[in-house]
Amino acid sequence: MAALSILTVKFVAMGLTKELAGNYNSAYGFLQLFGILADFGLYAVAVREVARAPEQSSVRGKPDGSKQSEVLGALIVLRCAILVLSLATALLLVWIIPAWRGTPLPLAVTIASLVPFFTLMAGIVRTVFQVKYKMHYVFIAEVVQRIFTTAMIGSFIFLGVRGSNDLQILHMFLFIGGMGAFILFFMSLIYGNRLMRIRMHFDLEMLKRLLKAATPYGLAFLFMAFYRQFDITLIALLRDDFELQNAYYGFVLRMVEMGYLIPTFLLNSTLPILSERSANGGDTKSLLGKTFLIILILGSVSFLFSILWSRPLIQLLTTDAYLSTATRAGSDTALRLMSVPIFLNGIIAYSFYVLLTKHEWRKLVAMLLVGAVFSLGLNLWLIPQYGFQGAATVSIIVHCFLAAMLLPLALRTMPMHLPKEQWMRWGAFTSLLAGALWAYQPYLTNEFATVFALVSVTILMGVLGLLCGFRKTLL
Secondary structure, eight states, X not given: OHHHHHXXXXXXXXXXXXXXXXXXXXXXXXXXXXXXXXXXXXXXXHHHHHXXXXXXXXXXXXXXXXXHHHHHHHHHHHHHHHHHHHHHHXXXXXXXOGGGTTSSHHHHHHHHXXXXXXXXXXXXXXXXXXXXXXXXXXXXXXXXXXXXXXXXXXXXHHTTOOSBOOHHHHHHHHHHHHHHXXXXXXXXXXXXXXXXXXXXXXXXXXXXXXXXXXXXXXXXXXXXXXHHHSHHHHHHHHOTTHHHHHHHHHHHHHHHHHHHHHHHHHHHHHHHHHXXXXXXXXXXXXXXXXXXXXXXXXXXXXXXXXXXXXXXXXXXHSOGGGSOOXXXXXXXXXXXXXXXXXXXXXXXXXXXXXXXXXXXXHHHHHHHHXXXXXXXXXXXXXXXXXXXXXXXXXHHHHHHHHHHXXXXXXXXXXXXXXXXXXXXXXXXXXXHHHHHXXXXXXXXXXXXXXXXXHHHHHHHHHHHHHHTTHHHHHO
């Protein structure tokens, strides 16, 4: 998924001018906040509530009715209602904000809204696969979607589209993203119906209970979205040159989002087991220790690549036009700055899931609210002066603050067991990988060399993992 998404970024960077690429990134950046609002924590609640529901309905007069299906049906009703309300608000705002009148952004956002709509509808269906431990269906649907999107946008590049300033090309790229999201939803629905009856279910009392349970998650995710994803919208509001700013910064955020997603997938997979063990009074320390170690490994790998190979990676994944010059900062500068948030995000996400597992949502929401307010205030101050460099600097400050506040709170709430030996193994792995990346730097002079180096270092990471004993530790 990450590889195909990054390849799509490459094609978009090649196919559009920087100004239209900035509109492309601004459209998705604007919608991310409303997508998080539309989710409103329902996915996190869905996994827990559907897993806890009995297989058969307790309501008489409903032959062979699955209680799990009823709970999922009620969640689908909530998802549809909140999703329509949230996206309608987004579209209303983008068309009435004076700063964006006469720009390509309003229509771009309108077309791009197909992506969060179908992606979030697919997300609630994904609950079935997680509860039934059939995640290979998610793999199939997600990869098919990415293959379709990448191939369709790539076909424009194959046909010779380069640096186009044609708005129709921009609109086609956005519409292809929407078609891919529809494929994801359709395939998820087909596969999900094989495992559980998926139908809307309107039960007012159940809807109220689920909405109440989801509210803490929704607030937490909303505040997280403010400090992680609202900066690209603020750039579009506060800078006259927002198209260029978001061209440089937006592609990096798309890459960084992949770094954010991988720990989230891991924690989503761990959540059902963690919740079950916690509810039954079982030992969670070892599971939490292994989970945290994996997050550290993933975070350190992403951090080192971002900070040490920022220029060759941007050259590989976009075009030379996005590289820094003597007179201006480019996407490689943004990626180097965002290396710190990529690492710290895993620690914050770990703390997030631990606190919600123990229903310590008030402390979590309070901390995230402080982070969101802190981020908003600093961005309003720094973005007008420094553009995306100011936004990336704010991201570093806020992620440092939240990691320092939330991790000790999570450790007190649910202690983990991570022996000193494992800390040393992680330190050795990180140091050796950093040395290898540093040694490769002088040879990364073109895209072919970077691809060869990526393959070589990937193999090296596998070897280092075996030498450091991670296979025995983590399995």
